[in-house]
Amino acid sequence: MKAIRTHEPTAGIGGLVYEDVPDAKAGLCEVLIKVVACGITHTELDWPIWTCRAGHRREAIIPGNEVSGVVTALGYGTAGFAVGDEVFGLTDQLRDGAAAEYVAVEARNLAPKPRSLDHFQTAAVPRAGLTAWQALFDHGKLEKGQTVVVHGAGGAVGSVAVQLARWAGAEVIGTGREHSRALATELGAERYIALDNGGLDEIAGQADLVVDTVGGEVLTASSALLRPGGTLITIKAAAEFPTDRDDIATIVFVQLPNRDQLVEIARLIDDGHVRPQVGAVYPLAEAAQAFTVKAAGGVPGRMILRP
Numbered sequence: 001m002k003a004i005r006t007h008e009p010t011a012g013i014g015g016l017v018y019e020d021v022p023d024a025k026a027g028l029c030e031v032l033i034k035v036v037a038c039g040i041t042h043t044e045l046d047w048p049i050w051t052c053r054a055g056h057r058r059e060a061i062i063p064g065n066e067v068s069g070v071v072t073a074l075g076y077g078t079a080g081f082a083v084g085d086e087v088f089g090l091t092d093q094l095r096d097g098a099a100a101e102y103v104a105v106e107a108r109n110l111a112p113k114p115r116s117l118d119h120f121q122t123a124a125v126p127r128a129g130l131t132a133w134q135a136l137f138d139h140g141k142l143e144k145g146q147t148v149v150v151h152g153a154g155g156a157v158g159s160v161a162v163q164l165a166r167w168a169g170a171e172v173i174g175t176g177r178e179h180s181r182a183l184a185t186e187l188g189a190e191r192y193i194a195l196d197n198g199g200l201d202e203i204a205g206q207a208d209l210v211v212d213t214v215g216g217e218v219l220t221a222s223s224a225l226l227r228p229g230g231t232l233i234t235i236k237a238a239a240e241f242p243t244d245r246d247d248i249a250t251i252v253f254v255q256l257p258n259r260d261q262l263v264e265i266a267r268l269i270d271d272g273h274v275r276p277q278v279g280a281v282y283p284l285a286e287a288a289q290a291f292t293v294k295a296a297g298g299v300p301g302r303m304i305l306r307p
């Protein structure tokens, strides 16, 4: 089958090649999916993905952990899906991803595709949806009536976080670059602060929860936005980050696959509460271009590959 691969940990986007690779095969409790659309995260090649769970160094990596497609085969003992089912999900980040014609995925990491979206829109959902859900609800314990600040509100994760927080009855303050103001506001942010002009001071001490998808100076400045007892969550730090406050909680996390949450997010999509953002769709062979364009900034939402 054709796939995108990288063979060198330090090669970055320049190391991506379009080539023939061995056919994917469904193993124990897995399904084989014919990939219709694959979502990429432009930073994913920088993550610690070169050592598999058994501790072996991976020789090559097929990127793209977000998949939407059609089940073409079931592995030994796989229940809950049938050949022909339209599914979506987040693949295990330490296995080959979905930037390929086919991908084998653990059935537990998949859910039925939302009825109201096509595959290209659906492939924008798994990582953004699960990360936003887990930030707001699993880690952030967001409650109705609370105020949440979402940094990077026009991005793939941030735009879903804005919508989920609104659905949960929270007041949402979005931040990001000026070009994302209209989108974040349309998706449900009551207020928007363009970080190009500074401006975080005006919301000091107003948030119960901060969800940071930007990192750096924005993360450093975020402790001051919280009320006493509030929570600062970032998906942009590798470990603990410094804060001068001992009356707030700080959390760094990486999203996990979760079928139940995918099912719930799909329901919210079909009920009209959440609309995933697709930045652009590229042919699989042009994956490197998709990574490059997204990394340059200014493209809202997720880049999608089409095998």
Ligand SMILES: NC(=O)c1ccc[n+]([C@@H]2O[C@H](COP(=O)([O-])OP(=O)(O)OC[C@H]3O[C@@H](n4cnc5c(N)ncnc54)[C@H](OP(=O)(O)O)[C@@H]3O)[C@@H](O)[C@H]2O)c1
Binding pocket: 041, 042, 043, 044, 127, 131, 151, 152, 153, 154, 155, 156, 157, 158, 175, 176, 177, 180, 195, 196, 213, 214, 218, 234, 235, 236, 253, 254, 255, 296, 297, 298, 299, 300, 301, 302
């Ligand atoms: N830990 C986890 O589980 C996890 C999960 C998913 C993603 N991530 C990471 O989280 C980050 C966000 O992911 P994503 O897919 O949502 O990316 P994205 O679509 O690029 O979203 C980031 C948003 O923040 C904006 N932004 C970036 N730097 C900014 C700055 N200095 N000031 C103001 N706005 C800024 C971007 O605008 P521009 O496009 O104009 O730059 C974009 O709107 C990525 O770095 C990704 O690696 C982590």
